[in-house]
Amino acid sequence: MQPIISINGLVKTFPVGNGFFCALNDVNLKLGTGEFVGLVGPSGSGKTTLLNIIGSLDTPTEGKAEVLGHSIGELTAKESAALRNKDIGFIFQSYNLLPVYTVYENVEFPLLLQKMSADTRRKAIMEALDWVGLTNKEQSRPSQLSGGECQRVAIARAMVKRPAIVLADEPSANLDAKNSHNILQTMRKLNEELQTTFIFATHDEKVMQYLKRIVYLQDGEVERDETVNQPNRNE
Amino acid sequence: MLLLRTAFKNILGGGKRTWLNVTVLSFTFVIMVAYNGILDGFLEEARRETQRWETGAGQIQHPEYDRYDMFTLQDAHGVAPLSLQTYLADKSMTPILILQAAIYPQGRFQNILLKGIDAGQNILELPTAKLRHTGTEIPVIIGQRMAGLADLKEGDRVMLRWRDKQGVFDAQEIVIAAVFKTKTTTVDAGQMWINITDLYAMTGMQDEATYLVKSENCPVVSDIDNWSYKDLKYLLADIDLMAKSNQTESFIIFAILLAIALLAVFDTQMLSIFRRQKEIGTYVALGMTPKRVSGLFTLEGTSYSILAVLMAAVWGTPLLYLFAQTGMKMPEVYADMGMGMSDAIYPAYHVSSIMTSIIVIVVLSAIISYLPARRIAKQNIVFALKGKIN
Incomplete structure (x- = not known):
C-alpha cells in the first residue's frame, strides 16, 4: 500500500506559561488510500492535534508530516489552503456550518473556492446531498435542521469535492446513538464506494465499532496501532 | 466575486444589526450630500447675485x-x-x-x-x-x-x-x-x-x-x-473665503457624524470577529487563506457603506429633490453680512460632490473594517475552529 500520509518523528509542543506542553511526541504513522482509521485516546492524548497537522491547520514543531506528497510545515499559507480545498474534507464535532447559508450553499462553498462551473457544481452538490439523504432539504438553513441532519450536511460538504482524505474530529459527540450510527454508516459507505481515506479523532465506542484500523494515542505517543479485520458494523 | 457574494450574504444574514449600521451610515451620507448641496448652492447663489449686481463679468x-x-x-x-x-x-x-x-x-x-x-x-x-x-x-x-x-x-x-x-x-x-x-x-x-x-x-x-x-x-x-x-476670482474672493470657512465647519460636522456611523461599523466588526471565531476557522478549513478571510471581513464592513449608499439613494433622492425645489429660507441677517444672496438657498447637488461623499464613506468604512479584520490573519485557526478567542 502506497501511503498518502506519512508521519515521521512528529513532535508538537505548545507554549504553556513559562514552559511547553508536549502534545505529540515522536509519532510515526503511515496511512494509505481508502483507510477508515481512528485516532483513539483520552482527552489530551494528542489526537486532535495530529488531525490538525494532517489537515495542515497546524504545523509540526519537529519531525515530518507528509500528506499527499506535501510536507506540512513547509507549505505557504496559499499552498496549505489549496491542499485543504482540493484534497482534504473536514467534519467537526459541532458541524461548523455557515449559519446564513442554506444546505445547498453550505455544500457549494468549497466548490466555489475551486471556481467550478455552475453546472458541474450543481451536479456535484445534488450527488453529495443524495449520498447523505438530504436532497429534500437543500433550501433549509442550518437552524432548521436537527443535529443529525447538520452533521450529514457537514459530511456532504466534506465529500462534495471528492477529497482524498476526510478528517473527522469527534463527529458523533453531539449526536444520539441512532444519528451516530446513521452518519457512520454513511461515511463507511462513502469510504468503500469512493475509496476516500477517513481519519477520525474519537473516544466514542460507537465510532470504534466501524473503524478498520485504530491508532491508540496516549500522552502524545502512539501506544498501539491495530487493524480490525471485521468491523462490527459493516452493513 | 465569491468574496463579495459571501460578504453581502453574511451582512444580510446579520439582521437588525446590519440594518441599524446601514441606516446610520445612509443618514450620514444624505446629510453630507444635503449639507454640501446647501454650501454649493449658497456659494453659487452668492456668486451669481454679486455678479448680477456688482462685479459683472470682471x-x-x-x-x-x-x-x-x-x-x-x-x-x-x-x-x-x-x-x-x-x-x-x-x-x-x-x-x-x-x-x-x-x-x-x-x-x-x-x-x-x-x-x-x-x-x-x-x-x-x-x-x-x-x-x-x-x-x-x-x-x-x-x-x-x-x-x-x-x-x-x-x-x-x-x-x-x-x-x-x-x-x-x-x-x-x-x-x-x-x-x-x-x-x-x-x-x-x-x-x-x-x-x-x-x-x-x-x-x-x-x-x-x-x-x-x-x-x-x-x-x-x-x-x-x-x-x-x-477677474471674478479676485472680485469674488470674499465669497470664496466664506465658503472655505463654511467648508471647515462642514468638515467638522461630517467628521462627527461619520465618526458615530463608523464607530457602529467598527463595533460590529470587532464583535463579529469575536463571535464568529468558528466561522473564521471553517472558512480556513474549507480552503481560504487567513488573509482572504481577513479580506472577506473587510469587505463585509465595506459592504455596509455600499448598502448605505443604496439605501440613501432610495430614501434620500426624493427628499433631496424636494429640498432642491423648496430651498431653504435665509434669514435677512445673512444678507447683511455683505454677501449677495436671494431669499432662499436652493441646494446645488454636483456629481463630483456626491461621488466624493460616496468615496469618503466607502474608503473610511473599508479602513475601519480592516483594522479589526487584520487580526484574523494572525489568528490560531485551531483555536478559532473550536470557537476559542485568541
Missing part, C-alpha cells in the same frame, strides 16, 4: 483704486484707456465713478459713497433707467438698506454735498427716483447711485471712471495701460 480698475481702502477714492479716477473706448461705446463695458460725499437727511449729516453709472447700462441689475432725467432735479437710486439707514423713500428730496475735481465743495438737492431691493449689500448700504453724466457735470471729471464693469461679451482679460484687470 472689472478694469484705475491704478490707484483699492476697494478695501476708501482713502484711495480721492485719486482713483481717470479717463479710461483709449483702447477700451470701443467697449464703452458699444456698452459691453460700463464706467463707474465713485466719490465720497455726504447727505443731510432730516438735517442729519451722513457720509456716503456716490457712485456714478450710465443710465443706459444693461450689465448690472441696478435699475439705472430711473436715473434718466424727467426734469431739472437730479435723480438718484438707493437700495432698501440705505433707505432704511437714511430714512428715505421714493420721491424724497435730500441735500447732497460733494467735492468737485478741484476739491471745492458743492451741494444740491437730489430726489430719490427709486428704492431697489437687492441682497448684495455692497451696492446698497451707505451708497447712492447717480447718473454718471450728472456726476461728470457736477464734478468736472468728464469721461472719468474709478473702474469699468465688463459684460460677458467683452473680451478684455488683461491689464491695459496700468488699469488693472480684476
